[in-house]
Amino acid sequence: MSRTIKIRKGADIRLVGAAENTLKESAACSVYAIKPTDFHGLIPKLLLKEGAEVKKGTPLFHDKQNPSIVFTSPVSGEVAEIVRGAKRKILEIRVLADTSNTAEVITKPSSMSSKEEVTNALLSSGLWPFIRQRPFSTIARPSDTPKAIFVSTFSSAPLAPDADFVMQGQEAAFKAGLSALSALSNGGKVELGVSSEGNWFNQFSADANITTYHGPHPTGNVGVQIHKTNPLNKGEVVWYCNAQDVVNIGKTLTTGELSVDRIVALVGSEVSSPAYFSTKVGSQVKTITTGNLKEGNSRIVSGDVLTGDKVNEDNFIGFYSEQITVVPEGDEPQFFLTEGWLAPGFNKFSLSKSFPTWISPKSKKFALNTNMNGEERKFVVTGQYEKVFPFDIYPVQLVKSIIVNDIDMMEKLGIYEVAPEDFALCEYACTSKINVQSIIREGLDTIMEEFK
Amino acid sequence: MKGLHKFLDEKIAPPFKEGGKLRKFWPMYDALETFAFVPGHTTHKGSHVRDGIDLKRTMFLVIVALIPCLLFGIYNIGFQYDAILTEAGRIDWLGEARHATWLEMFIYGAPMVLPMVIVSYAVGLGIEILFGIINGHSINEGFLVSGMLIPLVMPVDCPLWMVAVGTAFAVVIAKEVFGGTGMNILNVALTARAFMFFAYPTKMSGNNVWFHTGYSDSLTAAASPNVIDTYTGATPLGLLVDTPDGASISSVIANVGGGFDFSLWNSFMGFIPGSIGSTSVLMCLIGAAILIATGIGSWRIMAWAVVGGALMGGFFNYLGSLEAFADNLYLDIPWYHQLCLGGFAFGVVFMATDPVSAAQTTRGKMWYGLLIGILAILIRTANPAYPEGIMLAILFMNVMAPTIDHYVIEGNIKKRMKRAKLAIA
Numbered sequence: 035m036s037r038t039i040k041i042r043k044g045a046d047i048r049l050v051g052a053a054e055n056t057l058k059e060s061a062a063c064s065v066y067a068i069k070p071t072d073f074h075g076l077i078p079k080l081l082l083k084e085g086a087e088v089k090k091g092t093p094l095f096h097d098k099q100n101p102s103i104v105f106t107s108p109v110s111g112e113v114a115e116i117v118r119g120a121k122r123k124i125l126e127i128r129v130l131a132d133t134s135n136t137a138e139v140i141t142k143p144s145s146m147s148s149k150e151e152v153t154n155a156l157l158s159s160g161l162w163p164f165i166r167q168r169p170f171s172t173i174a175r176p177s178d179t180p181k182a183i184f185v186s187t188f189s190s191a192p193l194a195p196d197a198d199f200v201m202q203g204q205e206a207a208f209k210a211g212l213s214a215l216s217a218l219s220n221g222g223k224v225e226l227g228v229s230s231e232g233n234w235f236n237q238f239s240a241d242a243n244i245t246t247y248h249g250p251h252p253t254g255n256v257g258v259q260i261h262k263t264n265p266l267n268k269g270e271v272v273w274y275c276n277a278q279d280v281v282n283i284g285k286t287l288t289t290g291e292l293s294v295d296r297i298v299a300l301v302g303s304e305v306s307s308p309a310y311f312s313t314k315v316g317s318q319v320k321t322i323t324t325g326n327l328k329e330g331n332s333r334i335v336s337g338d339v340l341t342g343d344k345v346n347e348d349n350f351i352g353f354y355s356e357q358i359t360v361v362p363e364g365d366e367p368q369f370f371l372t373e374g375w376l377a378p379g380f381n382k383f384s385l386s387k388s389f390p391t392w393i394s395p396k397s398k399k400f401a402l403n404t405n406m407n408g409e410e411r412k413f414v415v416t417g418q419y420e421k422v423f424p425f426d427i428y429p430v431q432l433v434k435s436i437i438v439n440d441i442d443m444m445e446k447l448g449i450y451e452v453a454p455e456d457f458a459l460c461e462y463a464c465t466s467k468i469n470v471q472s473i474i475r476e477g478l479d480t481i482m483e484e485f486k
Numbered sequence: 487m488k489g490l491h492k493f494l495d496e497k498i499a500p501p502f503k504e505g506g507k508l509r510k511f512w513p514m515y516d517a518l519e520t521f522a523f524v525p526g527h528t529t530h531k532g533s534h535v536r537d538g539i540d541l542k543r544t545m546f547l548v549i550v551a552l553i554p555c556l557l558f559g560i561y562n563i564g565f566q567y568d569a570i571l572t573e574a575g576r577i578d579w580l581g582e583a584r585h586a587t588w589l590e591m592f593i594y595g596a597p598m599v600l601p602m603v604i605v606s607y608a609v610g611l612g613i614e615i616l617f618g619i620i621n622g623h624s625i626n627e628g629f630l631v632s633g634m635l636i637p638l639v640m641p642v643d644c645p646l647w648m649v650a651v652g653t654a655f656a657v658v659i660a661k662e663v664f665g666g667t668g669m670n671i672l673n674v675a676l677t678a679r680a681f682m683f684f685a686y687p688t689k690m691s692g693n694n695v696w697f698h699t700g701y702s703d704s705l706t707a708a709a710s711p712n713v714i715d716t717y718t719g720a721t722p723l724g725l726l727v728d729t730p731d732g733a734s735i736s737s738v739i740a741n742v743g744g745g746f747d748f749s750l751w752n753s754f755m756g757f758i759p760g761s762i763g764s765t766s767v768l769m770c771l772i773g774a775a776i777l778i779a780t781g782i783g784s785w786r787i788m789a790w791a792v793v794g795g796a797l798m799g800g801f802f803n804y805l806g807s808l809e810a811f812a813d814n815l816y817l818d819i820p821w822y823h824q825l826c827l828g829g830f831a832f833g834v835v836f837m838a839t840d841p842v843s844a845a846q847t848t849r850g851k852m853w854y855g856l857l858i859g860i861l862a863i864l865i866r867t868a869n870p871a872y873p874e875g876i877m878l879a880i881l882f883m884n885v886m887a888p889t890i891d892h893y894v895i896e897g898n899i900k901k902r903m904k905r906a907k908l909a910i911a
Binding site: 047049265267268270333335339340341342343344359361363364365366367368369370373374375376379382383384385386387388389402403404405406407408409411412413414415416417420426427428430431446447448454458461462463464465466467469470471472 | 490491520521522523524525526527528529530531532533534535536537538539540541542543544546547624626627628665666667668669779780781782784841842844846847848851891895898899901902903905906909910
């Protein structure tokens with residue numbers, strides 16, 4: 035039985051540059067990198083030195099706290115460089131790809147219903163980090179038993195890839211992945227969150243519990259879907275995984291060879307012809323962007339424009355990113371009458387109604403830049419966050435409890451149910467330009483410390 | 487405009503920057519520069535694009551919403567003066583036997599109101615800049631609205647020095663001591679008014695303050711050849727207090743005096759004496775429409791305050807119809823007329839909706855608005871010594887707003903606790 039949940043609160047930020055439904059091959063990539071910084075709270079411990087030969091699937095480093103969680107090389111080759119930042123923090127482990135294409139052999143589970151065998155296969159192959167948990171939005175701990183495993187099959191973020199297009203032809207692998215995941219939750223079916231606008235996933239109604247969601251962003255956020263169907267209480271754990279990674283899990287466990295394929299959408303107003311690219315986890319940004327960007331000062335974001343990371347062409351695509359968004363930089367001052375705060379603002383998209391664009395039709399798209407459009411102020415306007423925050427949680431009060439570091443209040447107000455990404459729209463809409471996502475992350479870190 | 491920005495950045499800014507001679511005054515320079523140019527600051531992490539709105543635009547839109555009230559208030563001063571002349575039997579505007587045109591009424595009123603606006607902004611912004619310099623923080627835009635609200639809730643004859651003292655009191659005591667814009671508990675403009683109401687009662691209430699009875703200086707002497715020094719005229723709410731027993735409400739309203747008519751129509755349109763900007767319900771409605779259309783004012787607070795006021799007015803009408811309260815005329819003012827008198831509409835639209843001092847939760851806003859409406863009419867009717875019940879009602883509810891929010895949030899917390907218990911069981 036599938037059910038439908040309508041979500042009213044939220045907003046779609048209508049940006050120019052959605053991807054056309056064409057799949058292109060990305061340029062040949064010679065260097066790949068796994069970035070420990072993609073995994074919040076992870077302390078990496080290196081397993082190899084620079085210059086070591088690796089196969090596809092060879093562990094590069096592991097999690098210091100959970101040594102069974104390893105991070106493996108997406109290609110065969112040689113560890114080219116270990117890039118370190120301040121205090122010798124490991125930022126990137128770069129692998130120079132060779133053409134041998136050798137791969138580690140992964141012990142296939144004898145049956146997809148054996149929790150132990152599936153867990154071991156996922157851990158040893160390096161696919162485990164694709165499984166994350168709420169609360170805290172970190173890599174799942176293999177020792178936990180989740181009360182459910184959620185897969186949000188779509189992203190509702192601005193310019194997000196079209197899941198139906200991306201998943202074409204992956205039926206068998208996705209099905210295998212689903213049964214592997216349900217083994218992890220002791221046979222409980224995976225909770226599949228499906229968009230009301232797509233239908234590819236409905237064929238799995240026998241393999242998973244399907245819930246159809248209808249509504250604006252952040253409807254596609256897994257946190258929203260968990261909250262609406264099986265809300266998280268203190269002490270409980272829910273796991274989640276992206277649909278493309280369910281496919282990788284399925285492929286790897288059935289073939290015994292690591293699969294880290296990824297279809298990435300290159301989108302945004304500064305992209306000359308937005309499209310999809312088939313590539314691998316950890317590949318270099320320029321393999322997708324070269325020759326596809328417009329002239330000018332622009333910002334490349336690995337991920338969507340609300341939650342992604344700022345990167346440059348020599349950086350690498352984020353571990354969980356399924357899109358690269360390119361928007362213009364907004365580092366020019368704006369004269370107050372012509373384009374600033376007192377201008378009519380026919381080109382500004384605002385969730386408030388203070389710009390005339392709120393009456394424009396839904397088909398009108400905007401090319402927004404990275405300007406803050408104002409300076410940071412104290413909280414003044416109320417009711418803004420609530421409009422774009424579909425949780426039964428008081429967002430402003432939660433943020434304030436984090437600012438004053440009141441752990442008891444954070445728990446009471448429901449911090450376990452949220453992740454920074456759920457506050458991305460609040461951050462977008464904020465008149466006072468408060469960096470809400472960072473504050474939420476701080477609050478989650480404080481609570482994580484308590485659990486140590 | 488790039489040239490102007492370059493000029494500012496290269497020629498004017500250096501002494502204010504780090505290590506410059508005028509470093510202390512950076513907040514002042516910063517306020518002016520960011521007024522003219524939204525800075526080229528870009529996002530670093532989190533959301534890479536941001537909404538176009540900022541606090542400057544928000545505050546400015548409130549000022550736009552206040553403009554109808556301001557313009558009408560200026561006009562109304564001239565209108566009331568003309569009415570007094572008429573009542574005194576002197577139809578002699580500018581020495582001619584005629585009434586003033588609307589433009590002349592407006593010109594008559596402007597020199598009374600604009601200095602108050604200037605004084606209020608000068609004093610308020612001066613203090614804000616001073617605190618910005620002392621604390622080294624940039625100047626928040628909150629006072630842009632307060633500075634306009636303060637003169638609009640003053641009686642026309644209020645001396646300028648009093649406006650200055652009231653503004654200074656409000657900005658320092660109601661706002662800066664709590665940490666500035668966004669941190670205040672009480673609405674700043676209402677604090678100014680309440681302070682003056684209790685500190686200088688003779689200038690803020692009673693029968694003598696609501697009219698401007700002529701200029702004595704040469705500037706406009708021509709406009710007021712016959713200065714009526716001791717004219718006494720009350721606001722409708724004040725009048726009803728002094729009404730002898732036995733009179734009927736309709737007779738009071740209809741026969742206040744030759745030039746005045748506190749009929750429903752006039753009180754709705756605003757052709758009655760009162761604080762400068764708050765007499766016209768129509769202008770407040772225009773302001774409300776702007777605030778609601780732009781999403782800046784909370785329609786919930788406004789709507790529920792009107793509901794509260796109507797309920798309380800209706801209840802008093804019912805009491806008034808009883809034998810026991812037969813001689814209390816206040817009870818007989820129809821509830822819809824109550825809503826059009828005094829500062830009710832102005833307070834509800836512009837003061838109660840101040841997001842900083844109002845309730846912050848959606849459900850809390852409902853109770854907050856409802857109680858403001860109820861209390862305003864209750865205070866005004868049950869204790870006519872305080873005809874401006876709306877002021878006290880809003881200030882009281884400002885204090886109570888955190889408590890309302892507390893209970894709303896407590897409800898949410900309990901729901902979550904209950905769910906957690908069910909999960910364990």
